Amino acid sequence: MGTRKNQSSLTPAERAAFVAAVKALKASGAYDLFVTQHRTAFLAGPNDPAHGGPAFLPWHREYLRRFERALEGIDPTVSIPYWDWTVDRTAAASLWGPDFMGGNGTGADQRVTTGPFAFSTGEWSLTVRDPGDPSTFLTRAFASMGALPTQQAVNAAKAVVPYDSAPWNANSSNNGSFRNRVEGVVHNPGHMWVGGSMMAMSSPNDPVFWLHHCNIDRLWAEWQREHPEQSYLPPSGTPGVVAGHALDDSMPPWNNEAIPPTPRSVLDHHALGYTYDNEPVSPQALPLRIDAPPVTASIGQAGEVDVFSFVVSSAGRYTITTEGTTDVVMGLYGPNDMTVLLVEDDDSGAGSNAQIARELAPGTYYARVRHYSGSSSGDYRISVTRAAGPSAPPTLQINGPAVQGSIGTVNERDLYGFRVTAPGTYTIETAGNTDCVLRLFGPETTTNLVAEDDDSGPGANSRIVVNLEPGTYFAEVQHFSPTGTGSYTVSVRS
Amino acid sequence: MADHRETYKGRQIVVSGTADKPELSIDGKAIFILQNSSGAYLASGFAFDPQPSPLELARKIIDYQQAGR
Numbered sequence: 001m002g003t004r005k006n007q008s009s010l011t012p013a014e015r016a017a018f019v020a021a022v023k024a025l026k027a028s029g030a031y032d033l034f035v036t037q038h039r040t041a042f043l044a045g046p047n048d049p050a051h052g053g054p055a056f057l058p059w060h061r062e063y064l065r066r067f068e069r070a071l072e073g074i075d076p077t078v079s080i081p082y083w084d085w086t087v088d089r090t091a092a093a094s095l096w097g098p099d100f101m102g103g104n105g106t107g108a109d110q111r112v113t114t115g116p117f118a119f120s121t122g123e124w125s126l127t128v129r130d131p132g133d134p135s136t137f138l139t140r141a142f143a144s145m146g147a148l149p150t151q152q153a154v155n156a157a158k159a160v161v162p163y164d165s166a167p168w169n170a171n172s173s174n175n176g177s178f179r180n181r182v183e184g185v186v187h188n189p190g191h192m193w194v195g196g197s198m199m200a201m202s203s204p205n206d207p208v209f210w211l212h213h214c215n216i217d218r219l220w221a222e223w224q225r226e227h228p229e230q231s232y233l234p235p236s237g238t239p240g241v242v243a244g245h246a247l248d249d250s251m252p253p254w255n256n257e258a259i260p261p262t263p264r265s266v267l268d269h270h271a272l273g274y275t276y277d278n279e280p281v282s283p284q285a286l287p288l289r290i291d292a293p294p295v296t297a298s299i300g301q302a303g304e305v306d307v308f309s310f311v312v313s314s315a316g317r318y319t320i321t322t323e324g325t326t327d328v329v330m331g332l333y334g335p336n337d338m339t340v341l342l343v344e345d346d347d348s349g350a351g352s353n354a355q356i357a358r359e360l361a362p363g364t365y366y367a368r369v370r371h372y373s374g375s376s377s378g379d380y381r382i383s384v385t386r387a388a389g390p391s392a393p394p395t396l397q398i399n400g401p402a403v404q405g406s407i408g409t410v411n412e413r414d415l416y417g418f419r420v421t422a423p424g425t426y427t428i429e430t431a432g433n434t435d436c437v438l439r440l441f442g443p444e445t446t447t448n449l450v451a452e453d454d455d456s457g458p459g460a461n462s463r464i465v466v467n468l469e470p471g472t473y474f475a476e477v478q479h480f481s482p483t484g485t486g487s488y489t490v491s492v493r494s
Numbered sequence: 495m496a497d498h499r500e501t502y503k504g505r506q507i508v509v510s511g512t513a514d515k516p517e518l519s520i521d522g523k524a525i526f527i528l529q530n531s532s533g534a535y536l537a538s539g540f541a542f543d544p545q546p547s548p549l550e551l552a553r554k555i556i557d558y559q560q561a562g563r
Binding site: 198 | 534
């Protein structure tokens with residue numbers, strides 16, 4: 001897996017290798033095909049598949065990865081570096097050195113005259129240009145128009161959710177569309193600050209284009225990691241979305257390929273084969289075996305999140321336990337979906353360890369472990385055990401007192417068992433001020449849905465009236481809203 | 495649509511053509527423009543600061559040309 005590094009940390013040899021690979025692509029003509037693709041996207045105007053819409057980030061992720069693969073074809077050690085403009089903000093940055101991107105434009109024509117991409121090298125003339133533009137040399141005009149994004153602006157953009165919102169273009173709210181805020185408030189100013197060739201539809205003519213967009217892609221990857229509950233928007237079929245911009249749309253100009261890329265196909269940048277040098281380690285889930293001895297793990301650096309997976313093959317009560325002196329917090333996700341949070345726990349285990357005990361249906365589950373403090377690290381052990389014997393959720397007594405329960409975390413599902421000994425009509429219901437959804441499973445299984453109800457009881461309460469044969473049944477209580485919490489009682493009567 | 499002419503920072507802007515297909519020139523030189531999906535205008539060499547109208551786009555281009563010298 002290639003690692004994309006901060007350009008300021010590259011060794012002289014790494015800088016030279018990147019420049020050499022870029023110039024080899026230019027010499028072969030491949031580079032200019034990339035420039036053409038970008039210009040063509042803009043020239044589509046209202047149908048631009050790459051800008052001014054949700055696919056701005058996925059289109060450029062695909063585009064950069066294809067460029068990077070082309071570079072790798074020249075030199076397998078090369079990855080695209082990123083330009084962190086929150087740090088490297090002036091013409092004096094090493095980015096603009098004569099061994100790398102070269103300097104600012106000079107003179108009335110703003111011509112770049114230093115570095116490997118100066119026209120005078122004879123190796124960097126612009127053949128793909130915007131309509132009516134006669135200039136065959138690279139131009140720059142630093143800081144003529146606006147300023148580079150600040151760390152504060154980046155942080156504010158990364159806090160915005162959801163990913164995007166109607167009208168799915170440049171008029172989407174900067175406070176309700178991460179994509180539009182990044183594109184308009186962070187990305188556009190980078191192009192404008194460099195000026196010259198970078199302001200054009202043909203802006204990849206300036207190789208700093210790739211470093212600028214690499215940083216934009218890194219911010220998207222960070223946003224994805226920091227907002228795991230936020231998915232790409234919108235789904236395909238949403239009205240008013242330009243073709244190529246919805247989740248499962250093929251992205252032009254690659255839409256005639258056998259398996260065309262879609263926004264969905266690029267959501268996981270690790271699956272595309274690269275990572276960033278500042279990512280927390282262990283992005284992949286480490287499998288745990290049920291009832292195996294505890295596995296030693298470590299929050300090696302502040303902010304790291306460890307992900308474990310385990311497979312439940314038979315329904316039952318499972319307990320995930322951390323041990324050691326590190327104050328960890330654990331979230332349980334699943335089944336079969338790393339983004340669905342079931343429950344989170346901080347200190348239910350020994351000392352300040354986390355422990356989650358829960359009825360689980362068959363499937364793959366994920367435990368995400370982090371330090372309670374975002375600035376601390378430490379070792380811990382983790383294990384998963386299955387309760388001996390048959391599944392034993394809390395039981396409801398038929399015609400007994402209502403049992404008090406609580407949806408303490410979003411997406412929590414509480415399971416209760418009860419034993420029917422005589423066939424007949426039974427009423428299962430919730431009470432209280434929490435809008436619950438009630439599901440009945442059985443007999444003898446938590447996977448066969450017998451009945452489901454939202455609001456048949458008083459207020460927003462659930463009530464299921466059903467004829468049951470003898471056997472063990474399971475009542476599952478969940479909040480109506482995926483983000484809701486609250487307390488309730490549940491009861492069964494004949 | 496009647497042509498709109500104005501002098502901005504000593505430069506002559508003319509917006510002509512139709513409402514559906516406006517045309518822009520600065521100092522008599524035609525500028526290639528087009529609209530994006532939100533209806534804003536971009537120009538050749540000026541793709542990353544879309545403006546609500548050809549006139550405002552022309553002013554931005556002139557701002558840049560004067561600042562960038």
